[in-house]
Amino acid sequence: MMNLFTIPNMVGGHLVGWRHPDAWPEPVMNLAYNIETARIAERGKLDGLFLADGNAVRDMDKPALFAANYPSSRPGVFDPVVLLTALAGVTSRIGLVSTATTTFDQPYFVARRFASLDHVSGGRAGWNMVTNSFAGDALNFNHAEPVGREDRYARAEEFVGVVKGLWDSWAEDAFVQDKASGRFLDPARVHVLNHQGAHFRVQGPLNVPRTPQGRPVVFMAGQSEPGKELAAREADAMFGAGSTREQFQRDYADIKGRMAKYGRAPEELRFIPGVSVFVGRTAAEADELYEELAALITPALGVHYLSKIVTRDLSGYPVDGPLPEVAAEVIGGSSTRTLAIEMARQENLTIRQLYERMVPAFGSPVIKGDPVQVADIMEDWYRGQACDGFMVSIPVMPRGLTDFVDLVVPELQRRGLFRRDYQGTTLREHMGLARPRNRFFPTGASLAAD
């Protein structure tokens, strides 16, 4: 079964989606819109909502962009776990996945927050473990400059081990809560982690019991070599970043191929690339939406946006000239940056052509057409082992999500590619992932036997 996620982005997933006549007015800090979004997505039986996150106000040095309120910038957004906790109360099935950074957060806080979300939601929590891709975030966490990739991943590797260790703190039957005997918990059914490593000293145990899913689903999105290796070892799901079916096929084979050396089977990780869907009742309607949005992008906005992606100020260069030299690798550089630079070089794109390509979907593929055309592509990629599902970005909210749920989902259901109703209650069940075993308390065993 295909896994489908969406980003509940109230300003839409397109740079200027919020300006479209059908877009929600005043989307900033609007809880009611978030609730409506969650309900639409749950009506469509989607696996989950995914919230990207960062911890800084960005691009104050790019005035056209800063003032434009574009979706991947983060001023005016809720703390993601606080928001998902609110959404847990108004939904019953849909998965709730949030990003948290291993570079600036603490493993105990992350373990506690996501375990709590799993309890609050009845087993629907997911953690997108990122090392952080935004250079400016470091400045809000005691650093004078961005943290290099090697350091970020060294910390991330230890971080995730601690989090998982803490999630295994308690046996499932530890909290007896027996009024008659007066036994609240069984002191033999808790494990003290006593972790001491290069980055963290964490005694444990976690002050949250074992969670409904065993532990929350762990997502990874890092696209670098150490990122892929960490995902192969630790993640239940991996987000893909690329621009073509062939690239996703390579990435799919690559990540699944890395898992055996960690004693894992390929189906223990779901590969879920991001795509942007422009769907209409007819192909012409989808084209019209695409063009309406393209017309709203001024060169100033496009150039600033591209400058942000490639981390070089392009405003002094002719917009119809080539992309100037940019460093192949920079500290804090992202996979989107690499993608844009490679695309420009390989296809000889001008600055304008490159921003026109990058803007509609932040560099990920655009799937555009009527419901059958959109489903054809999704089916082809899914059956062609380019993915196990999709992270669907919606250009204009709420219109795009309603259209996706009412037009594309039924077409996928008709083809037997997507569920007609939820079969289980947890995110793990939706995704076809096994319940993890507690390494300190294998089911049924007493502490003495562990």
Ligand SMILES: Cc1cc2nc3c(=O)[nH]c(=O)nc-3n(C[C@H](O)[C@H](O)[C@H](O)COP(=O)(O)O)c2cc1C
């Ligand atoms: C679909 C997707 C979503 C991502 N979401 C976030 C995010 O919310 N916050 C963040 O800091 N990085 C995010 N990233 C980037 C990373 O996960 C990763 O930390 C970053 O790319 C640096 O790691 P790398 O050098 O291995 O790519 C995302 C990447 C992808 C492909």
